[in-house]
Amino acid sequence: MVRCSNNLVAILNIVTLLLSIPIIAGGVWLSRQANTECERFLDKPVVAFGVFILLVSLAGIIGSCCRVTWLLWVYLFVMFVLILLLIAFTIFAFVVTNKGAGEAVSERGYKEYRLGDYSNWLQKRVESNKNWNRIRSCLQDSEICQKLLDDGSTTPAQDFYKKHLSSLESGCCKPSDDCAFEYVSPTNWTRNATLPPTNPDCDAWSNDKNVLCYNCQSCKAGLLDNIKKQWRKVAVINIIFLVFLIIVYSVGCCAFRNNRNDNSYKRYP
Known part of the structure; x- marks a missing residue:
């Protein structure tokens, strides 16, 4: 039996x-x-x-x-x-x-993300150029910024600032707030010549839809925040x-x- x-x-x-x-x-x-x-x-x-x-x-x-x-x-x-x-x-x-969390910004519906806020082990994974080149390619293929691109110039500045953006959208699809860029459209920003940039990400930003802020530290931080939630x-x-x-x-x-x-x-x- x-x-x-x-x-x-x-x-x-x-x-x-x-x-x-x-x-x-x-x-x-x-x-x-x-x-x-x-x-x-x-x-x-x-x-x-x-x-x-x-x-x-x-x-x-x-x-x-x-x-x-x-x-x-x-x-x-x-x-x-x-x-x-x-x-x-x-x-x-x-x-x-x-470790790590987004920083709330006054009068903004989204948060800002800083790479140094996350664990050293995670930082090393994205600071490697070899790793990041592959990750960046994946982010571009996934079209995470497509929703903002589709909005074009139809979204007023005040409405955009109140938007709730995901960590990847905030980190990769727009310049950091402390760059003080002037808003034209969700993916089109003009550098303010009177204010020198205090953040290296400001020089990495491009209005080219294939570049945007994919080379920014904030994009890496946004990815780590997303990984943190998933893990x-x-x-x-x-x-x-x-x-x-x-x-x-x-x-x-x-x-x-x-x-x-x-x-x-x-x-x-």
Whole structure:
């Protein structure tokens, strides 16, 4: 008679096996449909993750249903390593994203972002020219500033200043407020010749829609603020996933013990 823990391990792994199929299919779809290098960047990791889940699920199903003790041991070992890695990543994500936030500006609906406000580890990732050139290309391909470009010159200055802009829009699509540029349109600003710029980003700004402030420190800071928010969400999801994995791991340990007991009984009737 198959014991309850073995059945439960098999059921849970059948569910994860079924989930791995759309993950793999999604990765293959990305590799064929992606139009930019940035979109294709995700296809291989997604496929690899899906195949990993598929193989681990198969090991759990065969090990529990067919009473293959060594395969179930491999399954539990991989699960244990995965739990440790998720715990480490979750702690790391909270530590790295602990610093940094946008600065509220008087009479503005958006915030300003400064690169120095974020953790040193994150700063190093975007200060590398090699890394930033790729990131900048992705930001340009994603057309994050397109909404502001579409507005053209129809948005009055006071209405623009009251707009709620995302961290990327504020950092990459307009000059910093302390540059004191004169507003013409959301992506067209005139330098005030009477006020010398106090921020290096002022010289990096261009009204060219392909340049804008993509080379600014504020753009890098806006990206880090966006990453911070996303990583915090991922960390919370990881905690939920960890609870699920620990439960599955505990049930798997019971199934492993059942397999050993059954094998011992068959060996010594």
